Amino acid sequence: MxxxxxxxxxxxxxxxxxxxxxxxxxxxxxxxxxxxxxxxxxxxxxxxxxxxxxxxxxxxxxxxxxxxxxxxxxxxxxxxxxxxxxxxxxxxxxxxxxxxxxxxxxxxxxxxxxxxxxxxxxxxxxxxxxxxxxxxxxxxxxxxxxxxxxxxxxxxxxxxxxxxxxxxxxxxxxxxxxxxxxxxxxxxxxxxxxxxxxxxxxxxxxxxxxxxxxxxxxxxxDTPGFIVNRLLLPYMMEAIRLLERDVASAQDIDTAMKLGAGYPMGPFQLCDYVGLDTIKFIVDGWHKEGQGLVGDKLFAPSAKLDELVAKGHLGVKTGKGFYEY
Known part of the structure; x- marks a missing residue:
């Protein structure tokens, strides 16, 4: 490409x-x-x-x-x-x-x-x-x-x-x-x-x-992530960290945000739709050289995200991410 x-x-x-x-x-x-x-x-x-x-x-x-x-x-x-x-x-x-x-x-x-x-x-x-x-x-x-x-x-x-x-x-x-x-x-x-x-x-x-x-x-x-992604990426990354800490399953986190916050999609459904490789590309870039974001813990690498991307499980487009399709 x-x-x-x-x-x-x-x-x-x-x-x-x-x-x-x-x-x-x-x-x-x-x-x-x-x-x-x-x-x-x-x-x-x-x-x-x-x-x-x-x-x-x-x-x-x-x-x-x-x-x-x-x-x-x-x-x-x-x-x-x-x-x-x-x-x-x-x-x-x-x-x-x-x-x-x-x-x-x-x-x-x-x-x-x-x-x-x-x-x-x-x-x-x-x-x-x-x-x-x-x-x-x-x-x-x-x-x-x-x-x-x-x-x-x-x-x-x-x-x-x-x-x-x-x-x-x-x-x-x-x-x-x-x-x-x-x-x-x-x-x-x-x-x-x-x-x-x-x-x-x-x-x-x-x-x-x-x-x-x-x-x-x-x-x-002109600021990293503009409006939507600047708010959305921390949300998705915090959801992944909840999963990594075994606070709740991906399905329960999605259910909580859909029914408790009124979101049409949960964070893991959204991650899979966007593409896990895309999310990793953005947050890694911001963590390394984003204006005002270098070293920010909100965008620190995620072991779970890195693992899924390394395996080629990128979400909807590959048939598997946090969920299987």
């Missing part, structure tokens, strides 16, 4: 256009919500973002390193849209088909990042969680995109300002985080993450875009 993302970054740098266009005026939020949306990364997150934008009448270009990856992404969208169509038009098969075709018709596929962002008002990156890959990718995207375009990362754990380090001061003013949640078509929240370098207009434009695609924005500073 990292290799594919690196290839995407290299292709972006190699295909920079000779001239850039400032495709939008400086008149407020219309810049962000009109014009083409380019989504870099055709996995489940990227295809979900593309689907939602296209559903709300945006022309979208979905970009990945190969045609095979793009067709997979298109398949994710088609499957999801068919479910949506059945709910919207339960008694009308023809209307269902038209709905799916119309939304997919707004999504173009491309293996050329530079070409895809040439007329984009908003570029959203959704590739592997690797800081160097993202930096290389955005260096190329910044050279190819219109001057007024917003550049945004969908990262869930990496510092937005660090991703933007290779960019010019002007580009940094319109660079921020747009953190969607999985599955994108169902989850309403988008965290809009602002760095110290981002200007207020960029934040306002991003908020307008988020509202325009039927999502709810929550604006926050």
């Amino acid at each position: 990292i290799a594919a993302a690196s290839a995407l970054a290299a292709k972006t740098a190699a295909l920079r256009p000779a001239a850039q266009r400032a495709a939008f005026s400086s008149s407020g939020a219309a810049r962000a919500v009109s014009g083409r949306i380019a989504v870099i990364g055709g996995g489940q997150m990227g295809s979900g973002i593309a689907q939602v934008a296209a559903t709300h009448k945006h022309d979208v270009t979905l970009v990945d390193v190969s045609q095979e990856a793009l067709e997979r992404g298109r398949g994710y969208m088609a499957k999801s849209l068919k479910r949506v169509a059945k709910k919207q038009f339960p008694e009308d098969a023809q209307a269902q088909g038209r709905f799916v075709d119309e939304v997919l018709g707004r999504v173009s596929l491309s293996t050329s990042p530079a070409a895809a962002v040439g007329d984009a008002g908003l570029v959203i990156e959704a590739v592997v969680e690797n800081i160097k890959v993202k930096q290389e990718l955005f260096a190329g995207l910044a050279a190819a995109a219109p001057e007024g375009a917003i550049l945004a990362s969908n990262t869930s754990s990496l510092p937005i300002a660090r991703i933007a380090e290779p960019l010019s001061a002007e580009r940094k003013r319109r660079f921020l985080g747009l953190h969607f949640f999985n599955p994108v078509p169902q989850m309403k929240l988008v965290e809009v993450v602002r760095t110290d370098a981002a200007d207020q207009q960029a934040v306002d434009d991003a908020v307008a875009f988020v509202k325009g695609i039927g999502k709810v924005p929550a604006v926050c500073k």
